[in-house]
Amino acid sequence: MTVTTRTSARARWYKTSKRLAPFAYLSPTLVLLTILSLIPIVMVFYYSLMDNVVMNPDPVFVGLKNYVEILTDDVFHTALFNTLYFTLMSVIFHLIIGLSFAMLLNTDAINPFTKALFRVIYILPWVFTASIIAILWRLMLNPNGVINYLLEWSGLISQKIEWLGSRQVALHAVTFINIWSGYPFYMVSLLAGLQGIPNDMYEAGTIDGANKQQLFRFITLPQLRPIIISLAMLDFIWTMQQFTLIWMTTGGGPIRATEVLSTLTYKMAFSSYEFSLASANAFVILALSLFVAYFYVRHQGATNE
Amino acid sequence: MSSALPKSVSKRLSQIGIILVLIIGALFAGFPVLWMISSSFKSNTEIFAYPPSLITDSFSASAYRTVLTDPTKVRFFINSYVVSTLVMIFTLFVGIMGGYSFSRYEFPFKQALNMIVIGVQAIPPITLLIPYFSLIVLLRLYNTYPALILTYMVFTLSYAIIMMTGYFNTLPRALDEAVMIDGGSSFVALWRVLVPISLPGIVSVGVYTFMLAWNEFLFALTLTKTLNMRTVPVGIQMLMGQHSYEWNEMMAMSVLGSLPVLILFLIFQRFFIAGMTAGSVKG
Structure with a gap:
């Protein structure tokens, strides 16, 4: 009798502990994610609905006034345009360069050692942190720097260009730097994808009389499609969230020529102390990010099945 | 079909073509890095010498000596090492348990929690910055290590959980069941059995986490204030405003600041690449 009750109590305890165990293991995660993402997002949304928080001891509720203010502001439009330009160009060129390098590294024409060596060189830009990349390119793109020298020497330009200091070229220049620093991520992933394409697909294609371009178009690209997306x-x-690179190369200047949403938000908060406007701005960036992330998660879910 | 050339010759030619393209690509990728190293060994007056050259007469390691003997700059490195190492340890500890939970248990809201963990990675740092600033001041952590360690974990943790869940999923459940039959708890099964055999996965997560923390800029810029609390990426920026552009010192510091990640990368290349491709490539 006592034995059975004891075992059933033990069994019950065992069952309860088994039910609680996953939450016990997750508890540090849940606590951290609550403090680090749930609460801050609620806070930033709350801030965005108030009249200047942090600086004002008695902030009042103003509804969507801050959103109306930023969405009708020309500076916001400039920053949004710059962000989209910066992001789209980066994504396109990352893909082109990443895919070209990946295909180069995937040929059988060179021996494995040479391949490994070039692979390390090609990944190099990815090893450096954004602030170091920013300083390095400031040195190289200096009007008296090595890039202008090489371009003048090769006859491509006739006078020195202020890459980061001129309103006409600064945005292209920072976009270029971002392209340089970001393609290895694509290259490495696409190389893994290329190596995963079964060889007999190409053999079958060759037997059917396909040439190299056709093999690329009808086998390589469709096989890489999920990875590319x-x-x-x-x-x-x-890229839409990029801050460091722009902050440390141009700081958003000259005269807003390279202002992106993140640098604009930072300036609003920590230079002009407009925390509520900055919060509204920050919330818009969040919404844009989550919008894209929603499609990403859906796409990942679809390819998982 | 394409030519009258013997096959071996045309193969040879295409090989030369590929190597040429490879070298052009390598210049695009590697020249800036080479220039950084070269500039770090120049004297500041020769940085913009005309015509520029990779190795100048003034070749010396004096910029490195200046950086490494300046207590302020050495402190940047110490800060970065302390913060990155602690972020890595805490992330692994919490992430291993989180991954274990997602991999081994079924529980209510599992799917939703999993989505949240994945979704956190999409939150822009700039969105979190303003509330973090308030929270960190409120918690009296402004300008301290814990401010950075805590906030960095928002990015490293979800990455670690996703990776560890995937890794544990590849290990048979029979392993932990064997421990439980012998009377051990799930805790023992995790730390004594699963963790030791998951070492490759743990190393890959650890290295990547360290790198993310080492590279962080925005939070370090905003949540610390005094020079003695600055990390390397922010410290370099401080250097830029402070002096009238000691380019050789900045480059020396950039080289030194990149070495930890570069060394980790060269040693753990395979793990790094596994970590990089995890988000987009399906195994």
Whole structure:
């Protein structure tokens, strides 16, 4: 009798603990994610509905006034346009360069050692952090720097260009730097994807009389499609959020020529102390990111099945 | 079909063509890095010498000596090492348990929680920055290590959980069941059995986490204030405003600041690449 009750109590305890165990293991995660993402998002949304928080001890509720203010502001439009230009160009060129390098590294024409060596060189830009990349390119793109020298020497330009200091070229220049620093991520992923394409697909294609372009168009590209879509969406989300590179090369200047949403938000908050406007701005960026992320998660879910 | 050339010759030619393209690509990727290293060994007056050259007469390691003997700059490195290492340890500890939970248990809201963990990665740092600033000041953590360690975990943690869940999913459940039959708890099964055999996965997550923390800029810029709390990426920026552009020192510091990640990368290349491709390539 006592034995049975004890075992059933034990069994019950065992069952309860088994039910609670997953939450016990997840508890640190849940606590951290609540503090680090749930609460902050609620806070930033709350801030965005108030009249200047943080600086004002008695902030009042103003509804969507801050959103109306930023969405009708020309500076916001400039920043939005610059962000989209910066992001789209980066995604497109990351893909082109990443795919070209991946295909180069995937040929059988060179021996494995040479391949490994070039692979390391090609990944190099990815190893450096954005602030170091920014300083390095400031040095190279300096009007008296090595890039202008090489372009003048090769006859491509006739006078020195202020790459980061001129309103006409600064946005292209920072976009170029971002392209340089970001393609290895694509290259590495696409190389893994290329190696995953079964060889007999190409053999079958060759037997059917397909030439190299046709093999690329009808076998390589369709096989890489899911990876390319994932990469482009991830990159879109990350590039849209880029702050460091622009902050440290041009700081958004000259005269807003390279202002993006993140640098604009930062300036609003920590230079002009307009925390509520900045929060509204930050919330818009969040909405844009989650919009793309929604498609990314859906796409990942679809390819998982 | 394409030519009258013997096959071996045309193969040879296409090989030369590929190598040429490879070299052009390598210049695009590698020249800036080479220029950084070269500039770090120049004297500041020769940085913009005309015509520029990779190795100048003034070749010396004096910029490195200046950086490494300046306590302020050495402190940037110490800060970065401390913060990155601690972020890595905490992330692994919490992430391993989170991954274990997602991999081994069925529980209510599992799907939703999983989506949240994945979704957190899409939250822009700039969105979190303003509330973090308030929270960190409120918690009296402004200008301290914990401010950085805590906030960095928002990005490293979800990455670690996703990776560890995937890794644990590849290990047979029979492993933990064997421990439980012997009377051990799930805790023992996790830390004594699963963790040791998951070492490759853990190393890959750890290295990647370290790198993310080492590279972080925005939070470090905003949540610390005094020079002695700055990390390397922010410290370099401080250097830029402070002096009238000591380019050689900045480049020396850039090289030194990139070394940890570069060394980790060269040693753990395979793991790095596994970590990089995880988000887009399906195994």
